[in-house]
Amino acid sequence: MRYAQGGGLTDTERAARERIRLQAVVRFESGEKNREVAAALRVSERSVERWRRAWRERGRVGVLSQGSPGRSRLSETQVARLERELERGPLVHGGADQRWTLARVKTLIGRLFHVSYTVEGTWRLLKRHGWSWQQPARRAIERDDDAVEVWKKETWPRVRGPRRSAVPGSSSRTRPGSR
Template structure:
């Protein structure tokens, strides 16, 4: 709708492209549709496709992790998008990409969680002291970057 208003004002396509951060081709298509049918031609027609899993099926999928990963044939407790993709395929005969599963989970409020695994015996004081005293010796000067250390900054020899 912002583009339609800009068309009415007579703005150039390049200005609209820059301001709305869209492609030149999109502005061209919008201008053509707008000139033929007005602003109603630019109204959203909804999502390009319906989701493969309805809200009811997603509710069933949400109950699956409670059964545990061993019940689904995995040896450890990690729940990855690829494993959830497999569950969707097995349970609902629907095919998602791993990226599509990640988007589906995010849309339903799930988040990526990485457990912080620390040993019980961990001594924070010892770790801090090691980082200050020992790590700089292990790291060595060859790992530190310094001005002029990049091959791009040296003049090319011919």
């Protein structure tokens, strides 16, 4: 089911929907037909068919709410352990360098807790617990910052040359002589 503006059901709304499904179960047990159940509960027949199938396959448990799909599948204790392991660094866990990637964190979660997350779900989990995205600065080992500053101050102005001033009536979108 999709909701406008990316929203979902609150816990209260989820509980209300669950109560309706449980009322449907009572009606299933009394032998009412899908059309009658749908009319009485003011829901679609298609929903009633889906609930009846879940009820036949799994009983009352089949129609209970499974909770928010955005809810973390890790307990607070597991998240605390994950954070400790992340702070130890990726090299300890078999990474090739000192950068955590979402794929590496996803793999770590699977190894530690036998829980499968998508890469996007891993990002949401980390973000929810205060981790932020960081791009490492990529710099050449041979880089000499002092020499770069000297080059920018002395050489670059000569290479770039003076700027042309705008002539009245000329457009900045056309080059001189291109008319």
